[in-house]
Amino acid sequence: xxxxxxxxxxxxxxxLEEKSGEFYDAIAKRFxxxxxxxxxxxxxxKFAIQIQRAYQSVITDAIEGCFAFKLESDEYILDTDLxxxxxxxxxxxxxxxxxxxxxxxxxxxxxxxxxxxxxIPRNFKIVSRKRIKRIERLKINLNMG
Amino acid sequence: xxxxxxxxxxxxIAKNYIDGEWVESKGEMIEVVNPVTxxxxxxxxxxxxxxxxxxxxxxxAAFPDWRRTPAVTRSRYLFRLLQLLEDNFERLxxxxxxxxxxxxxxxxxxxRRGIENVEVACGIPSLMMGESxxxxxxxxxxxxxxxxxxxxxxxxxxxxxxxxxxWSAPYAVATGNTIVxxxxxxxxxxxxxxAELVEExxxxxxxxxxxxxxxxxxxxxxxxxxxxxxxxxxxxxxMEKVIYPRCGATGKRVIAQGGAVNVIAIMPDCNVxxxxxxxxxxxxxxxxxxxxAGQTLVIVDDKGDFYxxxxxxxxxxxxxxxxxxxxxxxxxxxxxxxxxxxxxxQGYIETGLKEGATLRLDGRTPMIKGDFSDKCFLGPTIFENxxxxxxxxxxxxxxxxxxxxxxxxxxxxxxICNEVPMHNGHAIFTSNGKWARKFQxxxxxxxxxxxxxVVAPMAFYPFSGMxxxxxxxxxxxxxxxxxxxxxSKVCIHRWL
Numbered sequence: 001x002x003x004x005x006x007x008x009x010x011x012x013x014x015x016l017e018e019k020s021g022e023f024y025d026a027i028a029k030r031f032x033x034x035x036x037x038x039x040x041x042x043x044x045x046k047f048a049i050q051i052q053r054a055y056q057s058v059i060t061d062a063i064e065g066c067f068a069f070k071l072e073s074d075e076y077i078l079d080t081d082l083x084x085x086x087x088x089x090x091x092x093x094x095x096x097x098x099x100x101x102x103x104x105x106x107x108x109x110x111x112x113x114x115x116x117x118x119x120i121p122r123n124f125k126i127v128s129r130k131r132i133k134r135i136e137r138l139k140i141n142l143n144m145g
Numbered sequence: 146x147x148x149x150x151x152x153x154x155x156x157x158i159a160k161n162y163i164d165g166e167w168v169e170s171k172g173e174m175i176e177v178v179n180p181v182t183x184x185x186x187x188x189x190x191x192x193x194x195x196x197x198x199x200x201x202x203x204x205x206a207a208f209p210d211w212r213r214t215p216a217v218t219r220s221r222y223l224f225r226l227l228q229l230l231e232d233n234f235e236r237l238x239x240x241x242x243x244x245x246x247x248x249x250x251x252x253x254x255x256x257r258r259g260i261e262n263v264e265v266a267c268g269i270p271s272l273m274m275g276e277s278x279x280x281x282x283x284x285x286x287x288x289x290x291x292x293x294x295x296x297x298x299x300x301x302x303x304x305x306x307x308x309x310x311x312w313s314a315p316y317a318v319a320t321g322n323t324i325v326x327x328x329x330x331x332x333x334x335x336x337x338x339x340a341e342l343v344e345e346x347x348x349x350x351x352x353x354x355x356x357x358x359x360x361x362x363x364x365x366x367x368x369x370x371x372x373x374x375x376x377x378x379x380x381x382x383x384m385e386k387v388i389y390p391r392c393g394a395t396g397k398r399v400i401a402q403g404g405a406v407n408v409i410a411i412m413p414d415c416n417v418x419x420x421x422x423x424x425x426x427x428x429x430x431x432x433x434x435x436x437x438a439g440q441t442l443v444i445v446d447d448k449g450d451f452y453x454x455x456x457x458x459x460x461x462x463x464x465x466x467x468x469x470x471x472x473x474x475x476x477x478x479x480x481x482x483x484x485x486x487x488x489x490x491q492g493y494i495e496t497g498l499k500e501g502a503t504l505r506l507d508g509r510t511p512m513i514k515g516d517f518s519d520k521c522f523l524g525p526t527i528f529e530n531x532x533x534x535x536x537x538x539x540x541x542x543x544x545x546x547x548x549x550x551x552x553x554x555x556x557x558x559x560x561i562c563n564e565v566p567m568h569n570g571h572a573i574f575t576s577n578g579k580w581a582r583k584f585q586x587x588x589x590x591x592x593x594x595x596x597x598x599v600v601a602p603m604a605f606y607p608f609s610g611m612x613x614x615x616x617x618x619x620x621x622x623x624x625x626x627x628x629x630x631x632x633s634k635v636c637i638h639r640w641l
Contacts, residue, residue: 005477006250007253056253056257059250060258062599063597065254066250067422067462
């Protein structure tokens with residue numbers, strides 16, 4: 001599905017944050033080694049608020065809010081399923097894919113909105129950069145595992 | 146994507162807010178209809194002469210005490226209102242979409258623009274400061290104080306039900322005046338939602354009143370001897386024939402903002418990819434129902450190659466615009482406010498065809514997302530082969546139409562800009578600074594856009610307008626609004 005309006009793009013970002021937050025909550029409960037990832041759910045909630053706040057602070061009817069984006073939501077579908085028997089390493093691999101997908105979404109969304117509403121692309125970039133740090137942390141865990 | 150929940154439920158009655166009380170009008174009740182579903186969502190009373198008089202009496206009674214309230218204290222009331230508006234940002238936005246039909250992105254943008262005026266008015270202790278000179282003659286000092294005047298009337302249009310009264314209201318009360326707001330009876334709920342927050346913020350009774358209705362209320366305001374001034378946003382004929390002369394006759398100061406026929410010039414060196422989305426917002430945003438909407442697109446191209454490729458991209462983009470319920474987040478354009486407004490725009494489409502223009506894109510049979518009647522919907526409509534003399538170039542259409550004229554040079558584009566009768570927001574898209582400056586310098590327009598299709602001034606700048614778009618001297622918003630809502634009292638002191 002195409003994402004064209006700012007409203008649906010912001011809602012989609014919130015949805016990504018919620019889904020991945022639930023994923024971390026689930027793996028933290030299932031694996032003792034994943035306890036440290038429980039905080040990611042709360043971080044995701046804050047990211048969603050940060051993006052929403054940026055949007056509401058700068059949105060104006062005078063710029064291209066309804067025509068800003070040319071995103072394809074199907075490119076950012078998250079696999080957050082945790083089947084029975086899935087090991088810790090495989091769960092972390094899934095987490096890595098989730099984070100890379102979300103990071104790619106924010107980077108592309110930032111590019112699309114760059115000329116329109118400065119605060120929105122900046123916050124997309126900030127959240128994407130935080131994801132890169134999270135990816136590094138996940139990779140360390142994967143290597144340890 | 147999800148359809149957002151409607152905030153107005155259970156057919157409420159939009160009551161008047163007079164002297165801090167919510168009062169149901171004794172006048173005729175009419176239905177407020179959602180233009181998407183064509184279903185009534187609320188009722189509103191067409192208030193009587195007695196009801197507008199009661200509101201003015203309440204505002205007059207509240208004035209002396211409110212004037213005595215220090216500016217810094219009045220500012221604190223506005224800060225409380227500001228916080229409440231932020232807390233209710235989403236609900237306020239959805240109310241606009243539900244009663245007007247605009248998309249949720251547009252409504253949120255409107256909410257933000259309205260709130261910005263409250264933010265600016267919060268600075269009233271500084272904005273209202275006077276001036277002073279010591280020793281204008283030996284031992285004599287002179288100073289200027291800005292003093293409030295009394296009761297002001299604020300008459301709003303249907304196209305921006307939340308924002309436009311806020312171009313005036315926060316400045317009026319911040320400067321120590323009291324107000325009576327008359328929203329459009331087509332979209333009464335947004336101003337009532339604000340008044341509820343005014344009440345919650347603790348404004349004294351009578352400072353901020355809302356009276357719904359039609360001509361009786363407007364006439365009651367215009368003729369009332371206790372109303373010091375009027376701000377009005379609406380059509381140019383009403384501005385010219387009713388508001389301005391009647392304010393003159395009754396000695397009221399007035400800001401009268403009318404319609405527009407905005408022209409957008411496209412130069413061959415513009416950034417095409419960035420320009421086209423800007424044009425979509427300008428011509429088709431808010432379904433073209435705004436006084437800063439583009440109406441005529443003038444493409445400067447002597448040979449025709451640029452024109453051809455630009456039009457192909459433009460029409461392809463416009464054709465894909467998703468039309469439907471503004472509470473569906475994927476929708477990019479909502480309906481006209483009602484069926485009569487749609488018929489009026491359709492009439493102009495017929496006129497354009499009779500005048501010899503051709504339709505590049507015909508919006509009369511729009512593809513609507515969702516199961517809705519097309520009673521109020523029109524799709525983006527693009528005319529080609531237009532000329533400067535046509536009605537569809539010179540008269541305000543107020544709908545999602547674009548009349549395209551091809552000209553040979555910038556001088557010809559500027560001539561078209563200057564010959565239309567209303568001048569709110571002409572714009573140019575170019576990468577050439579010299580052309581941009583020439584356009585800015587030579588074009589008659591209250592607001593000028595350079596690579597901006599909707600030239601909406603920020604709250605700290607006046608919302609300007611020229612020729613048939615404006616009557617008055619000072620404008621709404623910012624420092625000019627502060628000047629409008631105050632009189633300069635000059636004091637000369639000598640101590641003998």
